[in-house]
Each structure stands twice: as C-alpha cells, then as structure tokens.
Amino acid sequence: MKYMEEFEVSDASKKTKTVYISTIISIALVLLMLGLLGLVLVHAKNLSNYVKENIVLNIIVDEGAKEADVLAFQKELNANPAVKQTQYVNKELAARNLTQDLGEDFVNFLGYNPLTSTFDVYLKAEYANNKSIEALKTSISKNPVVKEVVYQSSLIDMVNKNINTIGLIILAFAALLLIISIALINNTIRLAIYSQRFLIKSMQLVGATKNFIRRPFLLYAALHGLIAAFIAIIILLATLIYARKEVPEIIILNNYQEFGFVFIGLLVVGIFITGISTWFAVSRYLRLKSYHLYR
Secondary structure (H helix, E strand, C coil): CHHHHHHHHHHHHHHHHHHHHHHHHHHHHHHHHHHHHHHHHHHHHHHHHHHHCCCEEEEEECCCCCHHHHHHHHHHHHCCCCEEEEEEECHHHHHHHHHHHHCCCHHHHHCCCCCCCEEEEEECHHHCCHHHHHHHHHHHCCCCCEEEEECCHHHHHHHHHHHHHHHHHHHHHHHHHHHHHHHHHHHHHHHHHHCCHHHHHHHHHCCCCHHHHHHHHHHHHHHHHHHHHHHHHHHHHHHHHHHHHHCHHHHHHCCHHHHHHHHHHHHHHHHHHHHHHHHHHHHHHHHCCHHHHHC
C-alpha cells in the first residue's frame, strides 16, 4: 500500500512537471512571436528614418560665388535645425566623379567643365516632407550664393505615403498578434490550472482563504512567465547574431537601446499576462461548486 501511494505521488508529480514544462514552452513560443514583432517595429521605425534621412536636397551654387562665401553658407546650413548633414561637391570633384562613372574624360572631349558646384543636403527625418522642404528652400534661396534649389517633390510625397501606409499595416498586425498572443497564453494557463482544479477545491474545503490559495499559483505563474521570457530573449538574441553575420548591413538598423526595451517588454508581458491569466483561472475554480469540477 505504501509503495502504491509513493507511485501515485510520483506519477502526479511527473504529470505536474510535464504540464509546467509544456506551459513554459508554449508561453515562450508566444513571447517569441511578440518579440519578433517588436524587433520588426523597431526596424520599421529605424528604416523609415533611414530612408527619409537619405532624401537629398540639391543646392546649385552660383558660379560667381567666392569660396569663403560658400564655406560660410555651408556653416549656416549645418546650423539649421532641419539639416542633418551637408556635403559640398565643387565642380572639379563633380567632374572627377562623373569621369569615373563614365569611364572617360569628358572634360578633355568638351574642352571645358560644364558642371557646377553643388551642396547635397540631407535632412532630419521629421523634416523630410514637402512642407518643411519648401519652407527651407524659401529661406536658403535668399542667400546670394544659391543659384537654384532642386528636389523631387513627387518622390518625397510617395516615400512618405508609402511609409505611413506600411506603418498602419504593421500597427494593425501588431494589435491583432497581441490579441492572439494574450488569448493563447490565457488558454495555456487555463489548461494548466484545470489539471489542478481538485487541489484548489480541496484547499478551499479545508478552510484555506482565497488569497492563500491564489498566492502559490501566482508565484509559479510569475516564475513561468519569467523563464519563458528568458527563453524567448535567448532565441531572439541568437536570431540577431545570425542575421548580423548573414546580412552585415543590418547593423545600420541596430539600436541596442530600443532592443533593450523590447527585451524588457517581453519580461514584463510574460509576467503580467501569466499572472493575470492565472488569477482569473484560479478564481474561476474557487467560485465553482464541487460537482461542476467533473464537467
């Protein structure tokens, strides 16, 4: 009889551990999906800024402008809050670049250099729109150094519209995935608590208070959420390391501070959702009558 009782206890313990392990793995997989989505959102934001900040505003310099005036104008441009950086390309450098691209010396062929000195102006992401660019154009066109300001307004409009559309699609997908993730974690927790329903009711029948019964389940839930989040973070880190090796250019999009926020967010979400789901699941079985437990 003693061995039978030990066998039953051992068998119940194994089943409980199996339920806990499967619960952690299930939660980790869901958190992994959320983490991947978080990384996509971070990359989408950085990629959006990267695209906007590579829109070039070309300023054609007047041929009669003095070099000192041109350099003073460049300092004025760099001090403008809308400008991220500027690159001055004089007509000699422009000729060398074009000769390199064409593969032949067009200056010797023509007998003169038809190119003009220009500034390539790169704007900050928040100013990369036609309204801000037009205001900047009006301001800098007053300088006698400037002959003409050239930019592709249709391209800028298209870039901003596409970025906004993609952003809305990603946010809608993120909201949908978050709802699905909460539902999956909640169902996983409810199934795990379902296997403990008789224990919950037994504790209640012998006089244990509701808070006393909930406490160990909530602590286990927080622990499971924490472990699942760490598993998801480790897999995400491995994915990032692999991606950086395969696609070195992805370093441009890396922002370790924002990635840190994603990982911290996974820890918080893992603990919070498992805790809330466990609280509701345990409370449900505390409210049920004993004969309902068999249904």
